[in-house]
Amino acid sequence: MKSETEYKILKLVEQNPKITQRQAAQELGVSLGKTHYVIKKLIEKGFIKFSNFKDAANKKSYIYFLTPKGFFEKSKLTKEFLDSKIKEYNRLEVEISMLKEESKRN
Numbered sequence: 001m002k003s004e005t006e007y008k009i010l011k012l013v014e015q016n017p018k019i020t021q022r023q024a025a026q027e028l029g030v031s032l033g034k035t036h037y038v039i040k041k042l043i044e045k046g047f048i049k050f051s052n053f054k055d056a057a058n059k060k061s062y063i064y065f066l067t068p069k070g071f072f073e074k075s076k077l078t079k080e081f082l083d084s085k086i087k088e089y090n091r092l093e094v095e096i097s098m099l100k101e102e103s104k105r106n
Contacts, residue, residue, distance in 0.1 A: 004084075005030060005038050007077035013048055013064045014074065020061070039064070047073050 005028060012024050019027075025035040042048040047070035050062045066074065 003038065003077075004081065005034065006042060007074065007081050009035070009038055009042060010047065010066060010070060010074040010077065014066050014071075017063045017065050018061075019064065042070070045073075046070070 008028050009024060012019055012027060021035050021039060022032055024039075025032045028035065039048065043050065046067055048064050049067055050064045052062060
């Protein structure tokens with residue numbers, strides 16, 4: 001998968017266009033620097049656009065929105081993320097089954 005962080009940021013922006021980079025970093029559990037870097041790359045790729053709030057007291061406040069290209073990328077990443085999680089789930093299921101068998105033998 002390209003980047004779980006990319007997927008999660010696209011999802012956050014879609015859900016809350018007024019989210020700050022600091023809020024996104026906190027929600028994702030990653031550094032503000034990483035969040036800034038990923039958002040910057042998503043903007044460069046044309047997946048996200050941003051503009052200043054017209055009525056914002058703090059002129060550094062931005063509103064982010066997904067471009068049509070961003071919506072398409074998010075749907076691709078959603079499928080990749082789901083496939084990755086299903087594989088992880090299946091691996092864990094096998095491991096749990098093996099641990100249960102080992103536990104029964106002891």
